[in-house]
Amino acid sequence: MRLLRLFLFLLGAVIVAGLAWGMYRTWRSEKSSNQAVFTSGSATLPAEGFYRGTVTGYTGSWQGKNFYDDGGGENVFAEAARTATRYPFRLATGHGLRDKNLAVVILDYNQPSNPWWLKFIVDEIVATGPTTYLGKVHVRIAPKLVLTLGFFALERQ
16 A cells, blocks of 8 residues: 555656646747747648758757648658658648647647557647748647647758
8 A cells, every 4th residue: 555655646746747847848938939930920731742850959860741732741750771751640720729819730640540649749830931830849738738848940841
């Protein structure tokens, strides 16, 4: 019984810490200069093709996104001497999860082939130029609890 209480306490502490970190990231994101750029963008669907992605401070294998004419797309990753696509999404236009008065392009990862944890992620993008987009990464914890992890940029190649 003592071990169960300790486990539940530690689990609760991890959940509270994770939510606190997420709320901090959301607050920082919404106060950043990217937020002003994001809210001045337009909900223009991207043309088919590869868009190189960048995230400030990120040095991982994510390279960007492929968009397709059928209203979907996939993320592109560098793997050894080649690239691989993973994590498909569907495109739709709608209002932002946190920016409720802003029209955005929604990238919905709640697709059958994606892992369970990715189905909580919702990206939103807005056009900031003819071939450039600024995106936000959200985690939907519950219908009314959406945390923003940060921004990413996309540029047509």
